Amino acid sequence: MSKFTHSVKVPTQYKATAKILKVALEKQKSIKSLIFEEKHARVRSLQAVLKHYSDNRGAVDNAIEETNLLKDNPNLDSALAKVLVTELIFGRGQLNGDSKPVQTVREYKERLEKAISGSNIQKKEPNPRYVRVNTNLLSIAEALEYLSSEEWRRKELPAEATYADFLTAIRAMEEDEFMTDLHVEGVLIFHPKWAHYWAGHDFVHSKKFILQNKATSLAAELLAPPVGSTVLDLCAAPGMKTLHMCNVMQNKGRIYAVEQSQERYRALCDITNEAGCEIVTPILGDALTMDATRCPDVEYILVDPSCSGNGMQSRISVCDEQKDDKRLYKLAGLQIKILSHAMSAFPNVKRIAYCTCSLWKEENEQVVQRCLQLNPSFKMLSCKKALRNKWQNVGDKEYAKIGKNCLYCLPDSDLTDGIFLALFEKKRDGEEE
Numbered sequence: 001m002s003k004f005t006h007s008v009k010v011p012t013q014y015k016a017t018a019k020i021l022k023v024a025l026e027k028q029k030s031i032k033s034l035i036f037e038e039k040h041a042r043v044r045s046l047q048a049v050l051k052h053y054s055d056n057r058g059a060v061d062n063a064i065e066e067t068n069l070l071k072d073n074p075n076l077d078s079a080l081a082k083v084l085v086t087e088l089i090f091g092r093g094q095l096n097g098d099s100k101p102v103q104t105v106r107e108y109k110e111r112l113e114k115a116i117s118g119s120n121i122q123k124k125e126p127n128p129r130y131v132r133v134n135t136n137l138l139s140i141a142e143a144l145e146y147l148s149s150e151e152w153r154r155k156e157l158p159a160e161a162t163y164a165d166f167l168t169a170i171r172a173m174e175e176d177e178f179m180t181d182l183h184v185e186g187v188l189i190f191h192p193k194w195a196h197y198w199a200g201h202d203f204v205h206s207k208k209f210i211l212q213n214k215a216t217s218l219a220a221e222l223l224a225p226p227v228g229s230t231v232l233d234l235c236a237a238p239g240m241k242t243l244h245m246c247n248v249m250q251n252k253g254r255i256y257a258v259e260q261s262q263e264r265y266r267a268l269c270d271i272t273n274e275a276g277c278e279i280v281t282p283i284l285g286d287a288l289t290m291d292a293t294r295c296p297d298v299e300y301i302l303v304d305p306s307c308s309g310n311g312m313q314s315r316i317s318v319c320d321e322q323k324d325d326k327r328l329y330k331l332a333g334l335q336i337k338i339l340s341h342a343m344s345a346f347p348n349v350k351r352i353a354y355c356t357c358s359l360w361k362e363e364n365e366q367v368v369q370r371c372l373q374l375n376p377s378f379k380m381l382s383c384k385k386a387l388r389n390k391w392q393n394v395g396d397k398e399y400a401k402i403g404k405n406c407l408y409c410l411p412d413s414d415l416t417d418g419i420f421l422a423l424f425e426k427k428r429d430g431e432e433e
């Protein structure tokens, strides 16, 4: 009998994840597109490890360096080490199998933990899981009743609670508790631990519950189209905000939902249909070609155009994002065109909401400034006031008369995705400011 023993193989899951991480780090490629190309069946867990790494990159790299893990084990692949350390410390807390790399990293567990707790690089705490009730299919009372029957405990705040009290309460939420949002009706807040639980829940599959971040729910909340009104959503797919506006309008009135990408238009039709929207007219076309003949009697408009998206917390990034001035200039040009079109092509319009999931001023305050110059018949409304002053982050005050009226959601302070919002109202005849 041969004395040669085959070494235990590294689980394909870890190998596939390390392969993606290696290419992303070496070629500075987007993890999302690399995952998309990956044939491996367990994409979700692969994504989870990469997201943990992206959130805790500094701490993982520092711990590997400080414990000499790679120096003492020169055969250990660097990307695989990052994946295994991430999974062991920030992910499931354990590793599968007994391959040599797994055994090695396991042996370093205590030293890695010590290095991480001793360093001043903070572990990034994930934001809560937001779940919005789709009132087309389920009332808020029914949703609360369901949660209580499943033994979720509702954490309530006194009516006089401030926004700071509210954020403190979210941070201190127990795992079996949930809260209702301070600003947006129907938004439920759960401990981040339950992110995957809700992603796989029946109510989410049947569209009774919608996985929508609180930040993006503020657009429909602030535009506040009344029941029975006529609304135009100029950049609509996949339709999260279209659906939310439909809920705000109690499924009464009309929403023209415009999308120019064929594939995304199909998603918009499917989602609004499955979610029970009876008032949505999806339109495949370019926002810039829409007018009052195609979409008559429009009173409220949402402009949520393509943007750099650097506020989205679901993004997985393993390199520091560089500001790409050329790309921002191009995006801002299109954003100005669409917002300005909304302001000029619909004679009955009363109010417009503009939002991006970008934190760059080029796509935000500067777009607003240019559109107000081009369309002096509009004035801004204060988003903070619309939220009963229970808000902190507004725009840059350097933009006189603009910054203070805009709203930012910032991931670290508002515990949401990063977004920007501005609200406009058509001035009455002869009105100055």
Ligand SMILES: C[S@@+](CC[C@H](N)C(=O)[O-])C[C@H]1O[C@@H](n2cnc3c(N)ncnc32)[C@H](O)[C@@H]1O
Residues within 6 Å of the ligand: 234, 235, 236, 237, 238, 239, 240, 241, 242, 258, 259, 260, 261, 264, 285, 286, 287, 288, 304, 305, 306, 307, 338
């Ligand atoms: C940020 S996404 C909108 C997200 C959507 N409002 C939601 O909440 O689900 C921007 C969308 O605008 C579409 N878009 C970009 N330019 C457009 C144009 N000129 N006309 C119509 N749709 C456009 C993009 O294809 C993309 O689907």
